[in-house]
Amino acid sequence: MADIYAGLDADQLVTGEAVTLELPAASVPLRLLSGLIDVVLSVVLLLAGFLLTGALASDEALLGVGSVLTLVVVLVVLPTAVETVTRGRSVGKLAVGLRTSRSDGGPISFQHAVVRSLLGVVEIWVLSGVPAVISALVSPRGQRLGDHVAGTYVVRDRLALVLTPPVPMPPELAAWARTADIAPLPDRLAVSVRQLLSRGSGLSPAAREGLLTRLAQEVHPLVSPAPPSGTAPFALLAAVQAERRRRDEERLHREAAVRRRLTGR
Incomplete structure (x- = not known):
């Protein structure tokens, strides 16, 4: 099956949250x-x-x-x-x-x-x-x-940047995700996960499930402990994506607080 999400186009940049910004x-x-x-x-x-x-x-x-x-x-x-x-x-x-x-x-x-x-x-x-x-x-x-x-x-140069809404945390995996050790995802894998979660509805059900399963297999070795038995591929990817976003936001808030203490503004 051709992986339509695996590669990055030559005219794309990748942000820290693996959001691709196209420069057409x-x-x-x-x-x-x-x-x-x-x-x-x-x-x-x-x-x-x-x-x-x-x-x-x-x-x-x-x-x-x-x-x-x-x-x-x-x-x-x-x-x-x-x-x-x-x-x-x-x-x-x-x-x-x-x-x-x-x-x-x-x-x-x-x-x-x-x-x-x-x-x-x-x-x-x-x-x-x-x-x-x-x-x-x-x-x-x-x-x-x-x-x-x-x-x-x-x-x-005049582009309106529109980001898709963040993927919500599956409630059944919230406690696991907060304590899990999530290693940094390679840029290409992170982009593939984000694009599939946000745009995968346009694929056929069989193609979408196949991509979800393959990406979940690639993400699985990067998390510890393993998610609860029986976790669906979509739920695993959504939990990892949501938790990475939450941790990034907390880190940014901490850094901003340190700057305010040091600079007074």
């Missing part, structure tokens, strides 16, 4: 719109820079140097600085709700921004954006060439 890649039309905004803004800055250089330059040599500096500043320095300071948001991306992210979902650094800007000069300005569009269309994450080299991709 931006669509190509949104990327084109944000890129168009950035290009128009860059053209305006280039024209302003060239006009200023022409007004201030006293000879052709200074005009040439000023023109090159204008190109470098507008096409490389400014985009790099803006994306570094804003952690991946250019003006265009900010306008349409996008953000450049590392491949692992983290914020980009100066190195990522400068690589994207340098390759952007070639694929967007020199080659009129054709390689960037083709690469984005064939890439699963909509990455242009600069993203592939830098190890980045563009994600939708």
Whole structure:
């Protein structure tokens, strides 16, 4: 039986309670719109820079140097600085709700921004954006060439996070769970348990029972003492999930109390 819950998608992060937060890649039309905004803004800055250089330059040599500096500043320095300071948001991306992210979902650094800007000069300005569009269309994450080299991709930044309600503790296992030693669950197992408990109703009864039994077998060696004889797989998984959540909440409350005592706030 294929395990539809075993793996994590490449665009997911896992929180301490094994809640997956998806970072969906931006669509190509949104990327084109944000890129168009950035290009128009860059053209305006280039024209302003060239006009200023022409007004201030006293000879052709200074005009040439000023023109090159204008190109470098507008096409490389400014985009790099803006994306570094804003952690991946250019003006265009900010306008349409996008953000450049590392491949692992983290914020980009100066190195990522400068690589994207340098390759952007070639694929967007020199080659009129054709390689960037083709690469984005064939890439699963909509990455242009600069993203592939830098190890980045563009994600939708305006997302509403909706968490499913927590699984209640089965009353018959509450006393056992409070005293049981529950070892940390591997991230993939924890995510599989949470997803099956919260979304498993969409599966056929046979498939759901099969997954519950298999996951319960994987969780069973991680708890001590063993649950009462005859405990159903669903009840075991629900009890472990609920107890882990309760213990995490208690730990957070204790840490907050210590911080208040030490800092007075």
